Structures are given as structure tokens and as C-alpha cells.
Amino acid sequence: MSIAAPEHRTEQPPAQHIRTEQPKAQHVRRRELAAFLRSRRERITPEQVGLPRGPRRRTPGLRREEVAQLSAVGVTWYTWIEQARATHVSAQVLDAVARALLMDPTERAHLFALAGTADPRTDPECPVVSTSARKVVERLAPYPAALQNARYDILHANRPFAQVFGDPAELPPAERNCLWLLATSERWKRDFLDRDEMLRDLIAKYRAAMAEHVAEPAWKEQLDRLQAVSGEFRELWGRHEVAPMSPHVKRYRHPVVGLIRLEHRNMWLAPQSPAHRVVAYIPADEESEERLERLAELSAE
Missing domain, CATH: 1.10.260.40 (lambda repressor-like DNA-binding domains)
Incomplete structure (x- = not known):
């Protein structure tokens, strides 16, 4: 027919x-x-x-x-x-x-x-990260850095990232995601001093990004999982807020070195991987930079 x-x-x-x-x-x-x-x-x-x-x-x-x-x-x-x-x-x-x-x-x-149509049969994203992308992330030490995709999955993180935010490699693959961690992780809820504002902002960014991927199974599955485990996520998602990608200064309370103020900076890996970006967490002041350097010294001891 x-x-x-x-x-x-x-x-x-x-x-x-x-x-x-x-x-x-x-x-x-x-x-x-x-x-x-x-x-x-x-x-x-x-x-x-x-x-x-x-x-x-x-x-x-x-x-x-x-x-x-x-x-x-x-x-x-x-x-x-x-x-x-x-x-x-x-x-x-x-x-x-x-x-x-x-x-x-x-x-x-x-x-x-x-x-101008979403492909409903898009293959699952390959989890393999290129060697060059890994090198970029590692070379940013002592600054925390991670390679992320458009869904905020953490594909690779350097050692400073693991020291400040926790090691993603210790988590199940489905939980290596910034939005998932911000919505569900007790550690992130405790140590991110601006956590509530960050969650609302990240959900708005996620909704804006999802507009181009709304028919893709991986995005729908992730959204369904988040709505199933977090009533807070469901409430914020229901507001239909959207926000652009922009740098922000966020405060983190590290149990060893204390308060760290970091600015998120995105570096896009285009055109080979247009959906991938290196997220670098740059110290917003000298005191935060000194504390990151101190954390690196402690890890080397």
C-alpha cells in the first residue's frame, strides 16, 4: 500500500x-x-x-x-x-x-x-569518547572539567571534577547525568549551595535543548525516568520554562577545602561532535583558585 x-x-x-x-x-x-x-x-x-x-x-x-x-x-x-x-x-x-x-x-x-523533522529511529549515542576529547578534559586540571552531551550525560570527567563533585565512574551509567544528580543525589543537594536555583535553571535549559530532539527515544526515556523518581522535577517541568546556555557562577561547599566559587564555561567540539561540549569549571576568584590547587596537592600526596 x-x-x-x-x-x-x-x-x-x-x-x-x-x-x-x-x-x-x-x-x-x-x-x-x-x-x-x-x-x-x-x-x-x-x-x-x-x-x-x-x-x-x-x-x-x-x-x-x-x-x-x-x-x-x-x-x-x-x-x-x-x-x-x-x-x-x-x-x-x-x-x-x-x-x-x-x-x-x-x-x-x-x-x-x-x-526539519526529528528522526524517530536515531541510533543510541555511542558511549566511546575520542582520545582527543579526553586529552582536552584532562589538560584542564587543576580545574574541574567534563565532557557532556546535549542531554547533560557525563561522558568523561577529569580528576578535579571527581574530587569536587564525586566520581561519575563510580555510578551506574544511567545516573552519570548532571540533571539526574542535581535532582536525586544527596551529596549534590548538600554541597551545592545554590542547588534549588541550579535545578530550576538546568531543567529550563534541558527543555529548550529537547525541542530539537523531542522524537528521539533516548530523550523520552530520560525524561520519563526523571519524572518517575522526582516529584520536584515533575513540578518544575510542568512550568514549561526555557533558558539559554549561559555562564553562571555557582557555589560549592567542599568538605576538605571549604567554599569554592566556580563559573561554568562551555567549549563546543564542533563540527565532528556538535552535540558534545567540554564543560570547564573556572575559579571565580583567587581564593577559589587557591583551594582548587590545594585540593590537587592533597590528591598528589
Whole structure:
């Protein structure tokens, strides 16, 4: 069965009217999507997808009707997509077309990005951290630093981070997350003097970040777990507050060296890992810097 075009569309949509109502950026995005699909279609041979070539083939690669057949999408609807006339393409159609055109993960991600649609079949994020990213984090000592993803998972942390906030490696993988720790950890509740304000701010940042990943299973699973274990999280999440990524000075009470005031600074590892960032905790004053250095000396003894 073919996936038909939405019922409210006519067979001959007023293309010029659509262009005037859509923002220019969306029109450019549709044109890029159309061009990308044509280029992918033209590079696939019939033999690659189990179709006969036939004696009179003039089109390089596959024909539009062949892509529609392989992906179970209506021929008219697929044609509109390649003509930049489709104002919205569903994730179901994009998934089917990506499979029909034998797209690799990078091409598939580009396809969904051009369509402005979240990919519901995004593979789980690889937990392996590159050697270069680890070196960046380690070289920031004696300042605490950690590699995090967009969901605030702690992928790697240096020794000063472990000394100040606790060692993430000692926790189950599902709990190595800043939002989880801020909502549930007794240590973080005790030692983070601005903990209540920090939790509200981090939840607002998390909601803002999640807007681009709302259909991804990993984000939904994490949200469900947080709502299940923390009534405080549920109450704050229900406020629908959003906040931008911005540096903040936070106060931490360390049981050995005392009060430390640190400013959070993000360093993005783009373009290779656009969702990964190194979070460095920089002393906000000389006294805090001296206490971090003292902590490093104690660990070396």
C-alpha cells in the first residue's frame, strides 16, 4: 500500500500561493531537500535495488516512480517533494525514502535536517569518547572539567571534577547525568549551595535543548525516568520554562577545602561532535583558585 499525500491537499496545489505564504528560509530548505533527493536517486542503479534496467532507460539512476514504488510512497507525493512543492514531509515518508535510496547514517541525518523533522529511529549515542576529547578534559586540571552531551550525560570527567563533585565512574551509567544528580543525589543537594536555583535553571535549559530532539527515544526515556523518581522535577517541568546556555557562577561547599566559587564555561567540539561540549569549571576568584590547587596537592600526596 502506498503512503498517500495528506487528504487536505488537492491534486494540483497552488504552488505560487504556497511560496508566498512560506518564509524564505523554509522555501530554501525545501529546494535543498529536493536537490539532495534527486542527487541520491540519480546515483542508485536499478540493479542495486533489485530492479531490471530495461532497454530504454535514459534517466541516470532510478526514476521517480521507482523510488515511490520502493518506498511505498505515492508517486504524486514523491514528485512534489522533488519539486520543492511539499510543505511538510512526515518522518514516516522520510524513513521510507532513506531506506529506498540506501542512505548511510550521515546522509539520513542530512535528509531529516533538511526536512526539519526529528528522526524517530536515531541510533543510541555511542558511549566511546575520542582520545582527543579526553586529552582536552584532562589538560584542564587543576580545574574541574567534563565532557557532556546535549542531554547533560557525563561522558568523561577529569580528576578535579571527581574530587569536587564525586566520581561519575563510580555510578551506574544511567545516573552519570548532571540533571539526574542535581535532582536525586544527596551529596549534590548538600554541597551545592545554590542547588534549588541550579535545578530550576538546568531543567529550563534541558527543555529548550529537547525541542530539537523531542522524537528521539533516548530523550523520552530520560525524561520519563526523571519524572518517575522526582516529584520536584515533575513540578518544575510542568512550568514549561526555557533558558539559554549561559555562564553562571555557582557555589560549592567542599568538605576538605571549604567554599569554592566556580563559573561554568562551555567549549563546543564542533563540527565532528556538535552535540558534545567540554564543560570547564573556572575559579571565580583567587581564593577559589587557591583551594582548587590545594585540593590537587592533597590528591598528589
